[in-house]
Amino acid sequence: MDIDKLVKQRSGIKAKLTNFEKYIAMLSSSKFISELQRIDLEGRLSKFEALYDIFDALQMEIELASANPENEYVERNQIEERYHSLIANARSQLRTSGSECKGSKTGTTMDSKSGASLKNGFVRLPKIDLPHFDGGYQCWLEFRDTFISLIHNSDCIDGINKFHYLRASLKGRAAE
Known part of the structure; x- marks a missing residue:
């Protein structure tokens, strides 16, 4: 395949990195991530993780076709650093959002009918x-x-x- 087409395809992947980066930044600026945002982030993260294999194959083709592969190795390193940083940030957001409001849902509560204590149970109010x-x-x-x-x-x-x-x-x- 023509190297110019490969580079354009890589640019599309870089644009997806930028979009995901903006989304993560938007979530980071929020004090709390809602359940809907958490589910959305999980879906986006899943799609984003699959992007790496596509990038890796594409970058390999670019490196093989390039007259100056050293520049392409630098480009690979920059993109991989960004990718892994975004993955870590997204996973951290998910982990943090999962524990923020758990205190209000778990713990020891009293069963109103029997007076028994329910450990980590839910009471239907x-x-x-x-x-x-x-x-x-x-x-x-x-x-x-x-x-x-x-x-x-x-x-x-x-x-x-x-x-x-x-x-x-x-x-x-x-x-x-």
Whole structure:
């Protein structure tokens, strides 16, 4: 195959590295990774890991066809360093996100029917609806206290999602 075509294909792989790098940077800037983002990262990481074999075969062809393979070895090294750094960063993100909110889901709890302790078990609690605020002064303290305890003080919800929960809780005059 023509070396120019091979180099263009390698450029496509480098673009995928850059896109994945931007995605990882976006996740790193977030205080918390949601379950949806975690699943998305797992899928992207799986596809990204498969990219290495394609790169390796392509780079081998470029090195064999090149008149100056030393430059291609340097290029290989740079791309591999970036690739492995991104893989490590993504795995670290997954590991960290998996342990951030586990404290609220595990531990010792009491079974309400028998009084028995459930080690690392889940207790099915009733659904808590978010409070609504329509702008009335008489409802403000109840709304504020409930919203702060459920949403605002939660370390498992990032800032933008807290804002969306707040907007969804406002009704009538307060929503305007």
